[in-house]
Each structure stands twice: as structure tokens, then as C-alpha cells.
Amino acid sequence: MTSPYDTISYDFILFDLDGTISDPIEGIGRSINYALEHFGYAPLDRAAQVPWIGPPLFHSFKAHTGVEDEAHIKALIAKYRERYGDVGYAENTIYPGIAEAVTALADSGVPLGLCTSKRADFAERILELFGLRQHFRFVDGGDIHIEKWEQMARLRERGLVSTRSLMIGDREFDMIAAHRNGLSAAGVLWGYGSREELSAHQPAHLLTQPAELMRFAGTSSP
Incomplete structure (x- = not known):
């Protein structure tokens, strides 16, 4: 994993919602x-x-x-x-520092998307609640019998993300989905996944506070 001071950019950043952007x-x-x-x-x-x-x-x-x-x-x-x-x-309550980090990432030019197991219309309403919807190019939600890795596979098939993209989430399901589809993964420790849970899946990054998201500002591929 990179240090908190490294800067690295991806062609697209996918965010999880629950436990990553907001506490649900x-x-x-x-x-x-x-x-x-x-x-x-x-x-x-x-x-x-x-x-x-x-x-x-x-x-x-x-x-x-x-x-x-x-x-x-x-x-x-x-x-x-x-x-x-x-x-x-x-x-829902938004995690302190998340709104500022997401806004700054979007303002820096990095394209953002949301990939959540939550139904898409619920996710849209939550982003609207926090004034963040405009920063995301799409919101991809799940439904009964749909696994997150399957959602991500469909995003790849549609050309919306690639192996130069990054998935940011707080649980092992986010890490598994990213790696199964050839994406890099970043685990966040302010949500519901433990350090042990996330580290077991060898994420490229392990973040302890939302301000560290700014290491991904920019749009050049790693």
C-alpha cells in the first residue's frame, strides 16, 4: 500500500455509499x-x-x-x-470532511461515479440530500440477487470504468468487486469494515480520514 503522502491518479473513481460517504x-x-x-x-x-x-x-x-x-x-x-x-x-449522516473531499476531487477534474448495493433511487436521494449528486457522472445501484462484483462487471462492459479505475469503499465486498474486475481498490477506515477485514484483501490504499482522498486528485492514469 502507498503511504498517506503519495499522490496517484486514476482515470475514474468509483465510490461506495454506505460507510464510505455517509453513516447509514x-x-x-x-x-x-x-x-x-x-x-x-x-x-x-x-x-x-x-x-x-x-x-x-x-x-x-x-x-x-x-x-x-x-x-x-x-x-x-x-x-x-x-x-x-x-x-x-x-x-443518513454524512461523514465529516467527505463533502469537502468529494467536491475538491470533482473540481480537480477527476470523474466520479457511485457503485452501491443500495437501490439506485435511494442512493440518488441521499446524494441529493447532501448536495453531492452533481459531482457524480452516474449512480449505479443494486437489487435482489445482484452482487457488487456483478454491478462492477456491467460497468466495465459498458466502458464506464476500466482497469485504470479505482473503487473506494469500507467493506470487503468493495475490495472483492474491484479486484475481481481488475480495478484498484482503496479501503476507508471511517466506515464499518475493520483494518483486518480490508487489509486481508490487499487494497492499493488504506485511508484513515477523508482528507486523504485528495491524493487522487487529477485525471492522469497511474
């Missing part, structure tokens, strides 16, 4: 419990909600309930989205 635990946690309690399950405390930040909801609901019936899992997701789409998305 309040809205996600309350919406998880809204769905679980509706179907008779016990609510989760905050510590138990943390592992839900990152992976697709289908896997999380299935693992938690132990239910194999796909229709039931989809019903849980629909109930979750009912609350999340109403108020949960607005319960």
Missing part, C-alpha cells in the same frame, strides 16, 4: 427492525445491525431468519424499503 446505521437499523417486527421477529440491537451495512439485504435477511423461502425474504425486503423510502434514507 440509523435509517438502516430502524428499517431492519421495522421489517423484522412486522413479520414477528425480534428486533436487533445496534451491534447486531452493523454487519448488515454493506452486503445485499437478501443475504442478510436470509442469514438472520434462516428462511429459505424466497417470497418471504422478498416480503421482508419490501417492508424494509417501505420505511427506508419514506424516512430511513433521510436518517
Whole structure:
């Protein structure tokens, strides 16, 4: 991994959303419990909600309930989205320094995109909430049965990103998706992934604070 003082540029930078740009635990946690309690399950405390930040909801609901019936899992997701789409998305809080870093990156000329497991319309609304949507050329969201590496593969197929692009995220899913598609990866330590989780996937960069994102300002390939 490079030192915090190295400067390196990529032809495109992809950002994760939850745990990277904003802290979603309040809205996600309350919406998880809204769905679980509706179907008779016990609510989760905050510590138990943390592992839900990152992976697709289908896997999380299935693992938690132990239910194999796909229709039931989809019903849980629909109930979750009912609350999340109403108020949960607005319960996000942006990490200190992120708005300034994203704005400065965009102003420097580096093209930015968003790749999140969250549904695209929810992600759009969150970026709008924080006044950041205009800095991203596209917002790519996930859905049921879609893995992040598959999302990224489609972005590559469409020519939107390349092996000279960088994925920035806080969980192992972001690192795996990047490396599986030939992109470089940067792990951030202000989100929900631990240093051990991220380091296990050998990211090109490991960042401790949003100000370090400025090392990627510029558009020349590495």
C-alpha cells in the first residue's frame, strides 16, 4: 500500500455509499427492525445491525431468519424499503470532511461515479440530500440477487470504468468487486469494515480520514 503522502491518479473513481460517504446505521437499523417486527421477529440491537451495512439485504435477511423461502425474504425486503423510502434514507449522516473531499476531487477534474448495493433511487436521494449528486457522472445501484462484483462487471462492459479505475469503499465486498474486475481498490477506515477485514484483501490504499482522498486528485492514469 502507498503511504498517506503519495499522490496517484486514476482515470475514474468509483465510490461506495454506505460507510464510505455517509453513516447509514440509523435509517438502516430502524428499517431492519421495522421489517423484522412486522413479520414477528425480534428486533436487533445496534451491534447486531452493523454487519448488515454493506452486503445485499437478501443475504442478510436470509442469514438472520434462516428462511429459505424466497417470497418471504422478498416480503421482508419490501417492508424494509417501505420505511427506508419514506424516512430511513433521510436518517443518513454524512461523514465529516467527505463533502469537502468529494467536491475538491470533482473540481480537480477527476470523474466520479457511485457503485452501491443500495437501490439506485435511494442512493440518488441521499446524494441529493447532501448536495453531492452533481459531482457524480452516474449512480449505479443494486437489487435482489445482484452482487457488487456483478454491478462492477456491467460497468466495465459498458466502458464506464476500466482497469485504470479505482473503487473506494469500507467493506470487503468493495475490495472483492474491484479486484475481481481488475480495478484498484482503496479501503476507508471511517466506515464499518475493520483494518483486518480490508487489509486481508490487499487494497492499493488504506485511508484513515477523508482528507486523504485528495491524493487522487487529477485525471492522469497511474
